[in-house]
Amino acid sequence: MEQASYILSQVINGLQLGAVYALIALGYTMVYGILRLINFAHGDIFMLGAFIAYFLLSRFGMPIYLVFLATMAVTALAGYLMEKIAYKPLRNAPKISLLITAVGVSLFLEYFCSLKAVFTPDYIAFPRPFEVETYNFSLGGLEFSFTNIQVLIFAITFSALVLLYLLIYRTKQGKAMRAVSYDRETAALMxxxxxxxxxLTFMVGAALAGMGGILYAMAYPQINVFMGIMPGIKSxxxxxxxxxxxxxxxxxxxLIVGTSEVIVSAFLSSTYRDGVIFIILLIVLLVKPSGIFGKRIDKV
Amino acid sequence: MTDPSGTAAPVILAVNGLCVSYGIIRALDDINLEVRHGEILSIIGANGAGKSTLLKSLTGLARPLSGTISFNGTDITAARTDRIVRMGMSMVPEGRRIFPDLTVRENLELGGFPVPDRTVRGDILDLIMTTFPRLKERMKQHAGTLSGGEQQMLAMGRALMSHPRLLLLDEPSMGLSPIITREIFSLITKVNSERAITMILVEQNAHMALEHSHRACVLENGRITLVGPSADIKHDPRVIEAYLGV
Known part of the structure; x- marks a missing residue:
């Protein structure tokens, strides 16, 4: 029973991490859907979100809900500018040019932000806006616990998903996004x-990544300009x-990636926590390159 | 068919000295063209003659090297595709390009994207369903499950949803059986005459195109080599030899 409780609490921890990965992954997938571009700088927007929130909290002592709104607005703006400056001029260029540019944008954001005049190259402690509280539950002998941060992460991620679904499937703009991702030329003819x-796609993706950055920094309160790399790749x-x-x-x-990572570090060794994710990637690419829900492989 | 509007009808589209290149390949060379309100102009020519490129440059999907395009008196040479569509030009693209994973209704609704008013959109949709009753029976079906002819009707209906004044049709008979082709062409003439929608019709099937248009022009290697009333073009010995194949 103790073992079961332990597994359950690790799964909850894994889902917490997975929820943040999901928020970042949405931006990757939306941008890919619309431009067939893997935006490697997307993980750095996540980092930007954590840093902007850090400044809003530590310098201005802003209330947490305003921190979320302001951070998401700034990261959305960053996403908008990134697309306009770096990707739009390459709209009709070969795909590989876009991809290389994305790597460049990513490196630029990381090293620009590591300048002393901008952020800092060091690890800094993220000020949690509230103390961590743990709630213990017991269900039929199964002991498990939640922290208020986990509740916040699940609640915010879930609401963001609902809003995103409404945007994509219930609004005119969402209809336009879907049409462009199916067939850009024909969408223009509509x-x-x-x-x-x-x-809009870049802005929504970047806002979600910014949100993910704040949540991640609250759960693991150490931030650094390179913090977006691994979560970015995993997402x-x-x-x-x-x-x-x-x-x-x-x-x-x-959710699968986050849970696998935590489960592996809990039951095997945290040394393998990154490795297992790449094994997942290899398995997907070998067994079903189009992914769990992918029907066909699009021509790239 | 004879020209219903005569030469007095106002010019809806004027193309002057249009040149388009793909890299070093000249796709269109000094195209001059006038389309008058209410007519069907067909463009015939062999594969690769530049027919599709011409339509694409009219809708802003291909950028001209030089020359001007004016639509309803407005210069649209450098305009974005969505702006051109909103100004009243609509296109049925080559190969239909319907959204296969969306339902017939959703495809049609996307066509009505530029129409802001929901009730107006509904009215247009009703009108389209009376023109294409086959679509009405299949509104909830995924567009990818339709037959080729039905997909062509859907692509036409979708293009009509934006309430265009000028409709461009790129190879509407492509991949269709002769019977279905005839059905599609009779729908084209019906839409033209009942709704007074001007049309440019690009076709490889020269016989059908000449039969169903008022005027025609022949495109060869990116140049217009012949233009005139379809009835005359049909009897031009060069056209008979090259495109009508007796």
Whole structure:
């Protein structure tokens, strides 16, 4: 029974991490859907979110809900500018040019932010806006616990997903996004403004990554300009696992990746926590490259 | 068919000195063209003559090297595709390009994207369903499950949803049986005459195109080599030899 309780609490921890991965993976998958671009700088937007929140909390002592709104607005703006400056001029260029540019944007963001005049190259402690509280539960002999941060992460991630679904499936803009991801030229022939739709996609993805950055920093309160690299790669793997371009695939993929990582570090060794994710990627690429929910492989 | 509007009808589209290149390949060379309100102009020519490129440059999907395109008196040479569509030009692309995973209704609704008013959109949809009753029976079906002819009807219906004044049709008979082709062409003439929608019709099936258009032009290697009333073009010995194949 003790073992079962332990497993359960690790699964809860894994889902907490997975929820953050899901938020990042959504941005990868949405941008891929619309531009067929793996935006490698997406993980750095996540980092940006954590740092902006850090400044808003430590310098201005802003209330937490305002921190979320302001951070998401700034990361959305960053996503918008990133697309306009770096990717839009390459809209009709070969795909590989876009990909190389994405790596460049990623490195730029990391090293620019590590300048003393911008953020800092050091690890800094993220000020939690509230103390961590743990709630213990017992269900039929099964002991498990939740922290208030976990509750917050699940609640915010879930609400963000609901809003995202409403945006994509219930609004005109969402309809435009889906049309552009199916077939850009034909979408333009439907009177859809492609540039605005691409911008919106980047902004929504970046806002979600910014949100993920704050939640991640609250759960693991050490931040650094390179903190976006590993979560970025893992979220990308999550998106591939679920089927890149598929919204619910990114969510399920994120939860699986997060849970696997925590389970492996709890029962095997934390040395393998990164390795297992890449093994997942290899298995997906070998067995079903289109991912869990992918039907067909799009021509790239 | 004879020209219903005569030469007095106002010019809806004017193309002057249009040149388009793909890299070093000149796809269109000095195209001059006028389309008058209410007519069907067909463009015939062999594979690779530049027919599709011409339509793409009219809708802003291909960028001209030089020349001007004016639509309803407005210069649209450098305009974005969605702006051109909102101004009243609509296109049925080559190969139909319907959204296969969306339902017939959703495809049609996407076509109505530029129409802001929901009730107006509903009215247009009703009108389209009376023109294409086959679509009405299949509204909830995924578009990918339709037959080729039905997909062509859907692509036409979708293009009509934006309430265009000028409709461009790129190879509507592609991959369709002769019977279905005839059905599609009779729908094209019906839409043209009942709704006074001007059309440019690009076709490899020169026989059908000449039969169902008022005027025609022949495109060869990116140049217009012949233009005139379809009835005359049909009897031009060069056209008979090259495209009608007796």
């Amino acid at each position: 009177g859809i403004n492609i540039d605005n739709t691409v911008s 990308f793997i999550a998106a591939v696992l679920g089927g890149i371009g598929i919204i619910h695939g990114a969510v399920i993929g994120g």
